[in-house]
Amino acid sequence: xxxxxxxxxxxxxxxxxxxxxxxxxxxxxxxxxxxxxxxxxxxxxxxxxxxxxxxxxxxxxxxxxxxxxxxxxxxxxxxxxxxxxxxxxxxxxxxxxxxxxxxxxxxxxxxxxxxxxxxxxxxxxxxxxxxxxxxxxxxxxxxxxxxxxxxxxxxxxxxxxxxxxxxxxxxxxxxxxxxxxxxxxxxxxxxxxxxxxxxxxxxxxxxxxxxxxxxxxxxxxxxxxxxxxxxxxxxxxxxxxxxxxxxxxxxxxxxxxxxxxxxxxxxxxxxxxxxxxxxxxxxxxxxxxxxxxxxxxxxxxxxxxxxxxxxxxx
Amino acid sequence: xxxxxxxxxxxxxxxxxxxxxxxxxxxxxxxxxxxxxxxxxxxxxxxxxxxxxxxxxxxxxxxxxxxxxxxxxxxxxxxxxxxxxxxxxxxxxxxxxxxxxxxxxxxxxxxxxxxxxxxxxxxxxxxxxxxxxxxxxxxxxxxxxxxxxxxxxxxxxxxxxxxxxxxxxxxxxxxxxxxxxxxxxxxxxxxxxxxxxxxxxxxxxxxxxxxxxxxxxxxxxxxxxxxxxxxxxxxxxxxxxxxxxxxxxxxxxxxxxxxxxxxxxxxxxxxxxxxxxxxxxxxxxxxxxxxxxxxxxxxxxxxxxxxxxxxxxxxxxxxxxxxxxx
Ligand SMILES: Cc1ncc(C[n+]2csc(CCOP(=O)(O)OP(=O)(O)O)c2C)c(N)n1
Ligand SMILES: [Mg+2]
Numbered sequence: 001x002x003x004x005x006x007x008x009x010x011x012x013x014x015x016x017x018x019x020x021x022x023x024x025x026x027x028x029x030x031x032x033x034x035x036x037x038x039x040x041x042x043x044x045x046x047x048x049x050x051x052x053x054x055x056x057x058x059x060x061x062x063x064x065x066x067x068x069x070x071x072x073x074x075x076x077x078x079x080x081x082x083x084x085x086x087x088x089x090x091x092x093x094x095x096x097x098x099x100x101x102x103x104x105x106x107x108x109x110x111x112x113x114x115x116x117x118x119x120x121x122x123x124x125x126x127x128x129x130x131x132x133x134x135x136x137x138x139x140x141x142x143x144x145x146x147x148x149x150x151x152x153x154x155x156x157x158x159x160x161x162x163x164x165x166x167x168x169x170x171x172x173x174x175x176x177x178x179x180x181x182x183x184x185x186x187x188x189x190x191x192x193x194x195x196x197x198x199x200x201x202x203x204x205x206x207x208x209x210x211x212x213x214x215x216x217x218x219x220x221x222x223x224x225x226x227x228x229x230x231x232x233x234x235x236x237x238x239x240x241x242x243x244x245x246x247x248x249x250x251x252x253x254x255x256x257x258x259x260x261x262x263x264x265x266x267x268x269x270x271x272x273x274x275x276x277x278x279x280x281x282x283x284x285x286x287x288x289x290x291x292x293x294x295x296x297x298x299x300x301x302x303x304x305x306x307x308x309x310x311x312x313x314x
Numbered sequence: 315x316x317x318x319x320x321x322x323x324x325x326x327x328x329x330x331x332x333x334x335x336x337x338x339x340x341x342x343x344x345x346x347x348x349x350x351x352x353x354x355x356x357x358x359x360x361x362x363x364x365x366x367x368x369x370x371x372x373x374x375x376x377x378x379x380x381x382x383x384x385x386x387x388x389x390x391x392x393x394x395x396x397x398x399x400x401x402x403x404x405x406x407x408x409x410x411x412x413x414x415x416x417x418x419x420x421x422x423x424x425x426x427x428x429x430x431x432x433x434x435x436x437x438x439x440x441x442x443x444x445x446x447x448x449x450x451x452x453x454x455x456x457x458x459x460x461x462x463x464x465x466x467x468x469x470x471x472x473x474x475x476x477x478x479x480x481x482x483x484x485x486x487x488x489x490x491x492x493x494x495x496x497x498x499x500x501x502x503x504x505x506x507x508x509x510x511x512x513x514x515x516x517x518x519x520x521x522x523x524x525x526x527x528x529x530x531x532x533x534x535x536x537x538x539x540x541x542x543x544x545x546x547x548x549x550x551x552x553x554x555x556x557x558x559x560x561x562x563x564x565x566x567x568x569x570x571x572x573x574x575x576x577x578x579x580x581x582x583x584x585x586x587x588x589x590x591x592x593x594x595x596x597x598x599x600x601x602x603x604x605x606x607x608x609x610x611x612x613x614x615x616x617x618x619x620x621x622x623x624x625x626x627x628x629x630x631x632x633x634x635x636x637x638x639x640x
Contacts, residue, residue: 056387089420099419106386107419111410117376118411121383121391128339128389135383151376158371312417312456314424314479 002049002210004265004272005282011041011206011262013286014065017074018237020290021064021081025241029298030081034095037065039236042261043168044069044138046209047229050217051136051164056104056126058119058137061096062168062235063108066138072100074289078297086300090307106135112173113139113146116165120152123163123226134162134220142173144187153194156226164216165228168203174239175247191228203231204261207268236260316499321491323469324354324430328392330501331476332362335390338476341368341377342394351396352432352491374403378429382411385427385481392476397443398433398485401450412481413456424479430472433461434526434576435624436488440615446525446575446608449582451483452554459554460507461485463528465495467551470505478507485553487576489526510557512564516546519570519634522561522587524550527574527625534630543638553583561587562595569600572633574625579607601640604633 018036025034037044044065048057059066067077072088080087081095088100096110106122109115119137126133143149144167156163167187171178184190191198197219201212209231216227234256238245245253269279318326331338340355346369349356359367370377374395381391395401401408408429415423435444451459458480462468468486475482497503514532523531528549535545548564550556565571571591573584584605591603606625614620 058383087420089418089422092420093418097414097418099415099422101419101422106383106423107415111406114379114406114410117379117407118383118386120376121380121385121389122387123383124380125384125387125389128384129387147373148376148379151371151373152380154371155373155376155380159368311421313458314416314421314426 004269005274005278007045007049007206008265008269008279009282009286010045010069011265012283013074013289014041014044014068015262016287016290017068017078018064020294024294031083032094033240034081035062035240036237037062037235039256039260040168040170040203040233041065042206042209042265043166043203043231043233046206047136047166047213050210050213052133054104055133056106056119056122056135058106058115058122058135059108060115060139060143061108061110061112062140063098063138064095067098067100067105067108070103070105072103072105074293075296078293079300082297083302084297084300085303085307086297090303092307113143113148115139116143116146116148116152120156120161120163123156123161124159127161132221134164134217136164136166138166138168140173141167141169141171141178141182141187142176144190145181153191153196153226153228157194157196160223160225162220163226164213164220165226167228167230168233169200169230170233170235172239172247177247186230188228188230196226196228198228198230200230200232203233204259204264206261206265315496317494318465318497319491320465320468320493320495321352321354323465323497324472324486325356325358327469327472328355328358329361331473332358332366337388337390339366339368339389339391340394341370341381341391343370343372343396345369345394350394352488354491355394374400375406378404379407379411381427382407382415382425385425386415386423390426390476392428392430395429395431398431398447399442399445401431401447404429408457408481409454413454416480417456425481426479428472428475428482428484430484430486432486432488432491434487434489435613435620438615438617438620441612444613444620446577448485448553448575448577452583452586456481457554458482458507458552459485460552461525462551463490463525463549465493466497467505469497470503471507471551474504474507477504482507485525487526493529508552508555508557510560511549511551512546512560513549514547516544516568518544518568519572519637520546520548520564520568521572521574521630521634522548522550523574524553524583526576530627531574531630534627534634537631538634545634550583556587556590558590558594565591565595566598569598570637571599571603572606572630572637573603574606574630576608576624578610579605580610582607601637604637606630606633
């Protein structure tokens with residue numbers, strides 16, 4: 001039985017974290033760009049809770065949810081995004097290149113589809129070293145059109161590698177709808193070409209995600225080989241910081257918002273025995289954690305010359 | 315000292331490192347029973363089996379990325395890219411992952427992988443199978459790029475590369491594979507990854523070269539000896555980083571530099587070296603630097619045309635004479 005209250009706490013944490021980032025961009029505190037996963041929180045939390053903390057994660061450009069779902073230190077993630085020395089990568093990586101080896105988080109990735117072979121390699125190492133740990137990689141519908149997706153699924157299947165491929169299908173790759181980018185319409189059918197199980201699930205319901213991921217992970221850990229999990233979801237926000245969202249209608253967005261994964265879970269919690277006071281307090285504590293993290297990160301210093309120019313080689 | 319073919323020296327290095335360190339695995343196309351397109355891995359599959367020798371589908375970008383991911387978790391993959399031209403398909407993972415991860419993740423990870431690949435023209439392989447692409451790689455921070463020119467280097471450097479905690483690209487050469495050279499008979503024979511080598515000492519002019527051009531330059535040097543000109547041949551060996559100490563010392567001694575490479579002229583190792591000489595050794599130069607390189611065109615298939623594109627001994631002789639006449 002998963003800890004639904006803590007799932008809820010982290011889903012609120014992720015959302016508040018990104019809303020806070022949005023404010024910070026407005027204030028000019030953050031540089032570059034950032035890809036929010038607002039609306040997709042259940043995918044991150046459901047899958048990651050189905051795994052063990054020692055299973056390795058690889059993420060993509062839209063990775064804040066995965067990082068916080070895994071329980072990375074919120075202030076150190078925020079610090080990394082602000083380019084501060086307290087960040088996980090001392091400010092060198094930022095949002096799209098954030099790694100936390102102590103949390104078995106092998107990195108977010110700025111190259112669409114770039115993380116898929118890396119995760120396949122992690123799975124290779126775990127099998128080679130005869131562990132019972134697995135690798136999990138998150139990517140989008142757009143990434144599933146990269147050669148690396150097809151090459152890696154093929155290799156993983158041939159070599160029976162312990163890896164779960166998680167496609168968060170939010171219906172768009174930047175502005176490009178899946179109808180125009182994926183010949184098969186959805187991603188799961190592609191699994192058949194690589195002789196592995198693959199199915200689509202409701203990515204708005206954290207329990208559905210958790211159950212589907214748990215089943216897949218049990219199979220994979222048992223030596224059954226890789227699996228593809230497609231999670232149907234939606235990002236309520238734009239692709240990145242500045243996106244007027246001309247490629248979709250406000251009506252479509254409103255319709256999707258009715259299915260908000262946080263609301264879905266919030267409405268379910270009382271039936272699981274949590275009273276409204278507990279739920280409110282949990283959400284509040286998550287928001288406070290973000291506020292505190294932002295405070296800590298804002299106050300932290302940036303690195304110096306050595307942080308910029310040294311450390312290219314081990 | 316036993317004499318080995320360059321290709322056999324590579325094979326021995328792989329064999330010894332596979333035997334020494336159980337974390338070492340080989341990854342690549344047709345490297346098993348078939349022994350690789352140039353026979354370099356022959357016999358290793360029979361000895362080590364599919365647990366250590368991983369034959370991949372034709373998916374360069376993904377098996378290179380796979381090596382990166384595996385390396386971060388403690389495996390020591392040695393990847394073979396069948397022809398150097400095919401590195402284009404693996405470039406994303408080399409450029410955006412292998413070379414960047416240690417730095418961009420703030421030192422949390424190491425990527426101890428080797429990618430070995432034969433560059434250069436062997437004669438008639440044509441545009442997609444003949445290029446020396448050193449110029450493509452030396453501009454990527456985070457990658458060490460080494461181009462051994464002798465059997466001893468091929469072995470000693472590959473062994474060091476496999477033991478190095480960083481991503482190392484070892485550029486082999488199709489024309490060098492069948493050349494023989496003395497190799498120390500020692501399981502622990504290694505060579506440094508960052509040192510240039512004076513292949514043949516001299517006093518009057520320095521020929522800077524690497525990979526297939528080193529034996530050619532040594533032959534040119536020997537030809538000039540009869541005319542009373544004593545050329546120093548300096549083998550770069552390491553293209554990234556460049557061993558500026560050794561290279562500058564030679565130029566300061568002879569005052570003359572001719573740079574020879576099989577890669578095309580523009581924007582490569584020779585260009586970089588010329589710039590470094592101009593920046594740091596201008597006072598020592600008795601004549602303008604002369605560069606000899608492949609023409610800036612794809613390598614044609616026709617043997618007659620290929621010869622016109624690649625640097626020939628006569629081109630080097632002409633360049634040396636031009637420099638000496640200044
Ligand atoms: C190789 C590469 N091409 C293009 C981009 C620019 N880009 C970043 S995210 C993105 C869309 C990715 O879509 P998807 O995989 O569906 O993920 P989503 O953004 O929807 O989460 C694009 C085109 C990139 N970062 N890398
Ligand atoms: Mg998408």
